Amino acid sequence: MKIALLTYSSKPRGGVVHTLALAEALARSEQDVAVWSLGRGGDSAFFRPVDPAVDVRMVAFEHRDGESVGERILRSIAVLRHAFTPDEYDIVHAQDCISANAVGRCVRTIHHLDEFTTPELAACHERAITVPYARICVSAAVANDVRRGWGVEPTVIPNGVDAERFAAAARSGRSHWSAQLGRYVVAVGGIEPRKGSLDLLDAFARVRSDAGTGELQLVFAGGETLFDYREYRAEFDRRARELGVEPVILGTVDDDELPHLVAQAAVLPFFSTKEGFGLAAMEALAASTPVVARDLPVLREVFADSVTYASSVESMAIEIERALVEPPDPTPGLLLAHSLTWDEAARRHVDFYSSLR
Incomplete structure (x- = not known):
């Protein structure tokens, strides 16, 4: 079967990580797989090496100063549409709203649902749900939201996780991140509204004020995005100054280093306001790092009792501090992470593809 997976970026975001891992697993199952993507900022390759068995088709997409988010979205769709060659494939599978809009008739994975105020994004989001002829969700909670909102019936296929890569980092004995940063909690993802970054900042300030936790750093890793979060970031920086918190902003971390950064963290807070699955949190469990998650139905579904939950800034602070003082048994999280494979x-x-042909 010739399969095209399409994603919108060459940078490390959750949907891109998913696309590459799925493509490699499909290739291991003897499928003929290509991944198409926009090479943002002049990228000619993805943020990490990809198994040579996967045909990578990177479409050049240069940065333009002064371009609005809406303009960038429309140009992304147009550039990918112009380059893509659908007649080569038996299955065309889009992983996001940009690629779904670019290719039209396709299978679409709906990782999570967003609410956009930018008109171009809102229209892109709507078309990417209604136009595809088949839909996949990575959790039942998101599938239920799609069913209620649009009257269609997605198929649920959970994410895999490269658990051994993170478990190996935990076993490695390396401590360079903790030597550099001291004791720290790490958030994987950008400083942005969906990630709940302001709530994390406020919760961290409460934890740090308790002398019982000792010196503690707040670390952010990742954050590459198409969207304009400058106003939110300005509010985050203003609030950090007000609270006397100086977070460490690492930006994009090399793919080989990310498991070690996560494994050496004392806690991974996961306070997203919307999620489809929670891959970064699952990777933390594979590294035996405690996770405190926002109390969302989708995260209850995916993680059950392998993480602790919080629904307010106060309870977030309490649960982070509890994990710092008395880390929970990592066994449930390890078992869960290792049970979810990309193969x-x-x-x-x-x-699923075969049922459509």
Whole structure:
């Protein structure tokens, strides 16, 4: 079966991580797989090496100063549409609203639902749900939201996780991140509204004020995005100054280093306001790092009792501090992470694709 997976970026975001891992697992199952993407900022390759068995088709997409988010979205769709060659493939599978709008008729994975105020984004989001002829969600909670909102019936195929990569980092004995940063909590993802960054900042300030936790750093890793969060970032910086918190902003971390950064963290707070699955949190569990998550139905579904939950800034602070003082047993999280493999996700995708032909 010839399969095209399409994603919107060459940078490390959750949907891109998913696309590459799924493509490699599909190739291991002897499928003929290509990944198409926009090479943002002049990228000619993805943020990490990709198995040579996967055909990578990177479409040049240069940065333009002064371009609005809406303009960038429309140009992204147009550039990918012009380059893509759908007749080469038996299955065309879009992983986001930009690629779904670029290719039209396709299978679409709806990782999570957003609410956009930018008109171009709102229209892109709507078309990317209604136009595809088949839909996949990575959790039942998101599938239920899609069903209620649009009257369509997505198929649920959970994410995999490269658990051994993060478990190996935990076993490695390396301590360079903790030597550099001291004791720290790490958030993987940008400083942006969906990630709940302001809530984390306020919760961290409360934890740090308790002498019982000792010296503690707040670290952010990642954050590459298409969107303009400058106003939110300005509010974050203003609030950090007000609270006397100086977070460490690492930006994009090399893919080989990310498991070590996560494994050496004392806690990974996961306070997203919307999620489809929670891959970064699952990777933390694979590294035996405690996770405190926002109390969302989707995260209850995916993580059950392997993480602790909080629904307010006060309870977030309490649960972070509890994890710092008395880390929970990592066994449930390890078992969960190792039970979710990309090979199984690929097998279920192949079955799904076959049912459509």
